[in-house]
Amino acid sequence: MAISTETAFIHADQVGLSFSGAPDVLSGVNFKIPRGQFVSILGASGCGKSSLLRVMSGLQTATAGLMLLDGRSPGNARENNLRSAFVFQDPTLLPWRTVRSNVSLPFELRDRPESEYTNNVKETIELVGLTDADAGKRPRELSGGMRMRASLARALVTNPDLMLMDEPFSPLDDILRQQLNEEILRIWADQKWTAVFVTHNVSEAVFLSQRILVMHPRPGRIAADIEVPFDYPRTADLRATAEFAELMGTISHELRRTVE
């Protein structure tokens, strides 16, 4: 899959990240992601995959090389209305606010008038599978899965161009994780944002993505760039196919090589 620089929505060019007195976190990371692609970054814990996501979001600046979003630095892109949303590993909700008011936060911080976003907030909360009654509750009253749905709603409500997700489903049990995987694909198919999904779960990465970047630790770098050939829409049945199992095997093997 040859992609020219012009069409690359995200372009990492020899990206490195290091802090004084510590070994490099990232070194020589190269990839290009076209607009609308669903990409997973797969790696063992501590391989720098979350740091790479933070560099893409602009929360951290690369200390070497260049990270470009739509041709600009991530910080610059964010301040110039490139809508990127970040989903944290924990739901990261404000405990004193209801779900509805948590989901409204991105608009509040942009000083938008309430009338402009109430409908959007309501629809997005429904989209992630929460009821109107849930919307009036505080995070403490919700289950872990519902909190994560609220966190997704807060990211989706801004109608993002780019969704950066940092192991969002890893604290959830397997069944719930699979359900949310299916739902996130349904929403992606509809909205077509570019997705960068960080995970250490091979099955999750294969099920979700069009492409998987396997990371090698110490320092973090891309060890393999693997295309996932399955057609969308993908359903739960896909997980039971021989092709799915075979690809999982190949990728698990790649992943094992990075830690041995």
Next chain:
Amino acid sequence: MRTVFRWFVSHILPPLTAFLVVVMVWHFATVIFAIERFILPGPLLVVKSAVKYTDELWSGFLITGLEAFVGFLLSLSVGILVACLFSQSRLIRHSLFPYAIFLQTVPIVAIAPLIVIWFGTGFQSVVLVSFIISLFPIITNATAGLLQVDPDLLDLFSLNNATRWQTLTKLRLPSAVPSIITGARIASGVAVIGAIVGEFFAGYVSRKGLGYLILQTAPQLKTDKLFATVFASTLLGLLIFTLVSLIGNAILKRWYDGES
């Protein structure tokens, strides 16, 4: 009904029993050892004196209560403002915090005469003493609360291009509410002590507060009246502390649970 009864048995009965035992021991000690009433009056004499001087004690209670309350409100508002300032930069914090500690370490009896020289005797000086000694717990607790914010939430705010002001009002202050309430609870008790000590130096004949009464009664060897005044002071402290705790708990409940 049952729950009220159980609450009474577990929360009211034990301290009430302890109180009655102490009063009994006190009573019989004064009778058996025939202690002079100006050294240690028995509980009956104290009650009798409290009844006799009810008007004087009640008006003292109100006067000192008002001073302590105003002092407390001042330290609450000024303390939160100072803490907000401290939360804005490490430099500000490091430059000014040593002077905040000064509030805690300066012996109030040493600066009370100064306050009288500058502001004269009367309400304003008593309030000032109460304010000065109750300010520190608010500053330290509020500052700690404003700084102990979930780092993911801070990232969320910066990803949404939040301004400093938005981060303070929509994230730091609400996060600090539990710490501020802890500080307020400590400060409320201290404010009463401050008002009573303040009256020792800056009390005024025209409106006698409890501190002034203590000072006036002690040399007259009316020990029973002195005891009654001390109990009135204790009750005042207890009342303000309970009031602040109840309000604090109500706010915390609204903050985290259920529909607002």
